[in-house]
Amino acid sequence: MTEQAPCSDQLRFGDALAELERIVAELESGTMPLEDSLARYERGVELLKALRETLGQAQQRITMLLGELETEDADDTGAE
Amino acid sequence: MPEMRALSVSEALGLARKALEGVRLVVVGEVSEVSDKPSYKAVYFSLADEGAVMPCLMWRDAYSESGVSLRCGSLVEAEGVFTVYAAKGRMQFQVRRLALAGEGVLRMQVAALARRLQAEGLTSSDRKRRLPAFPTRIGLVTSPRGKAVHDVIRTLGRRYPVAELLIAGVLVEGDGAAEAIVKGLRVVTEAGADVVILGRGGGSYEDLMPFNSEAVARAVASCPIPVVTGIGHEPDTTIADMVSDLTASTPTAAAEAATPASADLMRRLEHISTRLARGLAYRVQALEHRVALLSGRPLFCDARRILGAWEQTLDGLSGSLERALPRRLDVASDRLRSADERLVSVGGRLVSAAGASVALLEARLGDLSPLGILRRGYSVCYAEDGETVIRSAGQVSLAEIVRVRLADGALGCRVETKEEEAAR
Numbered sequence: 001m002t003e004q005a006p007c008s009d010q011l012r013f014g015d016a017l018a019e020l021e022r023i024v025a026e027l028e029s030g031t032m033p034l035e036d037s038l039a040r041y042e043r044g045v046e047l048l049k050a051l052r053e054t055l056g057q058a059q060q061r062i063t064m065l066l067g068e069l070e071t072e073d074a075d076d077t078g079a080e
Numbered sequence: 081m082p083e084m085r086a087l088s089v090s091e092a093l094g095l096a097r098k099a100l101e102g103v104r105l106v107v108v109g110e111v112s113e114v115s116d117k118p119s120y121k122a123v124y125f126s127l128a129d130e131g132a133v134m135p136c137l138m139w140r141d142a143y144s145e146s147g148v149s150l151r152c153g154s155l156v157e158a159e160g161v162f163t164v165y166a167a168k169g170r171m172q173f174q175v176r177r178l179a180l181a182g183e184g185v186l187r188m189q190v191a192a193l194a195r196r197l198q199a200e201g202l203t204s205s206d207r208k209r210r211l212p213a214f215p216t217r218i219g220l221v222t223s224p225r226g227k228a229v230h231d232v233i234r235t236l237g238r239r240y241p242v243a244e245l246l247i248a249g250v251l252v253e254g255d256g257a258a259e260a261i262v263k264g265l266r267v268v269t270e271a272g273a274d275v276v277i278l279g280r281g282g283g284s285y286e287d288l289m290p291f292n293s294e295a296v297a298r299a300v301a302s303c304p305i306p307v308v309t310g311i312g313h314e315p316d317t318t319i320a321d322m323v324s325d326l327t328a329s330t331p332t333a334a335a336e337a338a339t340p341a342s343a344d345l346m347r348r349l350e351h352i353s354t355r356l357a358r359g360l361a362y363r364v365q366a367l368e369h370r371v372a373l374l375s376g377r378p379l380f381c382d383a384r385r386i387l388g389a390w391e392q393t394l395d396g397l398s399g400s401l402e403r404a405l406p407r408r409l410d411v412a413s414d415r416l417r418s419a420d421e422r423l424v425s426v427g428g429r430l431v432s433a434a435g436a437s438v439a440l441l442e443a444r445l446g447d448l449s450p451l452g453i454l455r456r457g458y459s460v461c462y463a464e465d466g467e468t469v470i471r472s473a474g475q476v477s478l479a480e481i482v483r484v485r486l487a488d489g490a491l492g493c494r495v496e497t498k499e500e501e502a503a504r
Contacts, residue, residue, distance in 0.1 A: 012216055013216070013242050014214030017214065020352055020356075024355045027356065027359030028355065030362060032363070034363065034364070034367055037363045037364075041356065041359070051345075052349055058342075059241060060237040062233065062244075062245045062247060064224070065246055065247060065264075065271055066248040066249050066263070067250060068224055069229065070225045072230045
């Protein structure tokens with residue numbers, strides 16, 4: 001098992017989204033100096049891009065830890 | 081022997097049927113020879129024990145309602161009546177209600193376990209943990225066979241492919257299933273899952289028994305990560321459901337509950353994107369507005385705004401100065417007046433003494449002047465031009481005209497003789 005987070009930039013999806021929403025709230029509060037606002041904006045755009053890419057390109061990754069996955073019509077055991 | 085009226089076959093079977101159908105029975109037996117074809121209006125099977133077999137039928141709607149899935153070898157309890165199928169002259173048992181035998185006993189055991197776990201507080205709503213909003217790795221403990229596992233894989237792949245899926249394919253019914261499920265929960269947790277789905281498709285009460293076991297219940301309750309159960313169809317509620325963090329009716333519903341939907345997230349990102357751009361634009365606009373406000377302030381239009389206060393202060397100081405000065409001047413002029421008077425009184429003496437000194441100094445100055453020297457008897461010899469002073473005998477020739485300057489006049493002279501002395 002790899003310890004690497006699935007987000008491309010090593011950032012967990014939820015953490016990145018939370019940071020992005022914090023940045024938006026900060027920008028909207030309008031209390032930051034302009035230089036900081038610009039820096040936060042740039043970071044926001046970066047996070048947004050990474051998140052969109054993660055969502056858009058994600059391929060489901062499946063690891064079988066136990067047992068052998070059988071094709072769907074192999075057996076009715078455990079069927080709904 | 082009285083003569084009996086002869087009956088038709090139909091009449092005879094009709095009588096038999098009437099006699100049999102009046103008696104309602106509950107029969108327990110082992111299922112054999114199941115014929116369950118969707119095109120048939122009824123399900124046909126046999127119930128048997130060691131010494132006898134009886135053919136049974138159950139109308140499909142009643143069978144569906146029972147929730148029982150007939151399998152050869154299971155022990156069932158069937159309630160119904162004997163009847164006669166006239167066309168074949170066959171007697172059969174028409175089942176109205178069907179249940180797995182021994183289920184009552186199992187239900188009692190399960191209810192007792194539930195009460196025990198409840199008393200320990202394991203089913204308390206306070207213990208329910210919130211699922212991670214954005215799981216990184218989702219564990220799935222279920223049978224690797226059948227529809228349920230594929231339903232979950234499809235649902236997760238569609239909703240949130242961002243998360244990695246860790247599957248523990250385990251036995252979910254029969255002997256050893258409870259132990260296998262416990263192991264599955266441990267394996268996915270150790271592999272780093274942050275939420276686990278424990279599921280299986282619907283089944284009979286007996287089939288669901290591993291999910292009613294104490295071992296599974298305790299493994300779910302003590303699992304370090306939140307557990308979502310999706311076991312069977314409603315209204316089956318297992319003990320695993322009671323102690324889990326979230327209960328869903330099916331494995332698919334559990335997969336949906338454990339994940340956000342990508343489409344929703346994309347919309348959310350779009351919204352954030354707009355807010356982000358607008359947030360900065362507002363920030364810049366707000367600053368521009370402030371600059372505009374500031375530049376419009378009188379301060380920048382009229383310099384007196386800055387200096388005015390100082391000017392006023394200055395005016396104030398000047399006023400105090402003016403008020404203060406005359407007093408100071410009075411004092412000073414008084415002092416001046418008395419000094420003046422004293423000066424005048426000493427002045428005369430000073431002046432006459434000074435006058436004597438001046439005459440003396442003048443006399444001494446006169447001694448230093450060239451005229452003074454000439455008066456003392458010296459003279460100066462110039463060349464004929466009257467400007468070049470003759471300082472050496474070599475400067476003139478015999479018969480040359482020179483001018484001699486005396487204190488009170490000048491003489492024109494001719495050089496008659498020259499006596500040169502060696503230069504010193």
